Amino acid sequence: MTAPMRLSPIRIACAACVLAAGLFTVVAGVAGTVHAQPVERAPLRAPDIHYEPTPHNVVTEILDLAKIGARDVVYDLGCGDGRIVIAAVKQRGARGVCVDIDPQRIRESKVNAARAGVAERIVFLNQDLFETDLAGATVITLFLSRDVNRKLRPKLTRELEPGTRVISYVHDMGAWAPTASRTVQGAYGPRNLNLWIIAPRK
């Protein structure tokens, strides 16, 4: 006769972990777009601004105001769940770069891009946006803060080619007057969408 199997406390704990992870995956899958996954690593440093997604209606306005097309390379600096870059690639045939300091956001972006069938046209960088090499960008999208935008100005001037479009949801760039602006319906009411075009070098 076979002896009954005895489970040690460690085995029971491991089994519980596996079950919990499996349950989470199922819930995330059923929910559609992934917004949360277990955190395996912390952000590289404290983010300059917390995560808040741009509403999908505003994403469409961004694509329009920046006139994003198939020749563009769109960088979202602080990309969140990747929705802006994914929309630019899927709807306009662009290529894109998703940058976020928080590895959880990068994981979400990868899952969402794979689900949209565009992951191979996007580069994902778990990086501080102030360290990102911007050469090659034709469009930069931002949803950060006025202070971070202002701190970014020297880097944008230094690294971006003349004619590159920079678009910021909600926040301005301090003394930089926008080339174009429109009011859009944000999650909590009307908000500004601002566009700048990098000027020729002097």
Ligand SMILES: C[S@@+](CC[C@H](N)C(=O)[O-])C[C@H]1O[C@@H](n2cnc3c(N)ncnc32)[C@H](O)[C@@H]1O
């Ligand atoms: C307000 S959310 C915008 C998300 C996305 N761009 C959108 O519009 O849906 C700001 C994002 O910037 C990221 N972030 C904050 N500071 C950062 C930094 N220094 N480098 C890279 N990402 C940063 C946050 O982790 C967060 O995902």
